[in-house]
Amino acid sequence: MWLLRLPGVYRPQADTRLLLSALRDAGLGRSARALDLCTGSGVAAIAAARGGARQVTAVDRYLPAVFSARFNARVRGLPVRVLHGGLTAVHGQFDLITANPPYVPSPSVEPAQGAAMAWDAGLDGRRCLDELCERAADLLAPDGTMLIVHSALCGIEATLESLRDxxxxxxxxxxxxxxxxxxxxxxxxxxxxxxxxEPGERTEELVVIRADRIER
Structure with a gap:
């Protein structure tokens, strides 16, 4: 898929492909309200719109990503609303949420700037993941699904347990x-x-974690 990416905007790569595969497997409902967090070039938001979502909202803190995602959706004639900001910019509930948040551990405690906003995530890589897990239940509509991709270096069990909590x-x-x-x-x-x-370790495991709000 051709995508406009302004300078510094995250390039879709292995984690993106894994998230999109999980999105296809999830079986998006035709009437779904979808939210794509940390949208970057907007590829997951576009996939949701093409999959039949009736309403798609995309969000990113990096302004060039917002402009890129808006263009990429508009040139395809897709009804995707792209907002500038983080989780605080999002209101309402959604049937499907996709997220490719920053998850790379950083030696700096300072907030990331520029292109690094797409990957820098604090000392343990969980700065954005923890915030996302905290808000997940509020953002999901009844019977809604969230798909989050991140590295196992950040702690798979930490994400699973936080969502279950x-x-x-x-x-x-x-x-x-x-x-x-x-x-x-x-x-x-x-x-x-x-x-x-570990010393000499040069690969990482990427995972997609699915969270469902089950209404009984």
Missing amino acids: KGLKSSVVARATEPFGPVMRSRIEYLEDAGLI
């Missing part, structure tokens, strides 16, 4: 092992010193 049924629905990309390779010393990877 909010009353959501959660499980890993997709996995893939990938070699480190440029950002991870540039942080090998920090990752080893922090005990996040």
Whole structure:
């Protein structure tokens, strides 16, 4: 799929492909209200709209990503509303939520700026993941589904347990092992010193975690 990406906008890659595969497997309902968090170029929002969602909202904190996603949806004639901001910009509930949040551990405690907003996620990589898990139950409509992709380095069990603590049924629905990309390779010393990877480890497992709000 051709996509406009303004400078610094996250390029769809292995984690994106894994998320899109899980989205296809989820079987999006034709009347679904969909939300794509950390949309980047808007690829998952576009996939949801093409899959039949009647209403799609996409959100990103990086302004060039917002402009890119708006263009990519508009040129395809798709009804995708793209907002600038984080979770606080989102209101209402959704039948489907997709998220490819920042999850790369960073040696800096300062908030990320520019293109790094797409990957820098605090010392343990969970700064955005924890916020997302905290809000998940409120954002999901009854019987709604959330799909989150992230690295196993951030703690799979931490995500599963946090979602379950909010009353959501959660499980890993997709996995893939990938070699480190440029950002991870540039942080090998920090990752080893922090005990996040073993000495010599140069691959990471990506996972998609599904959370369902089950109404009884």
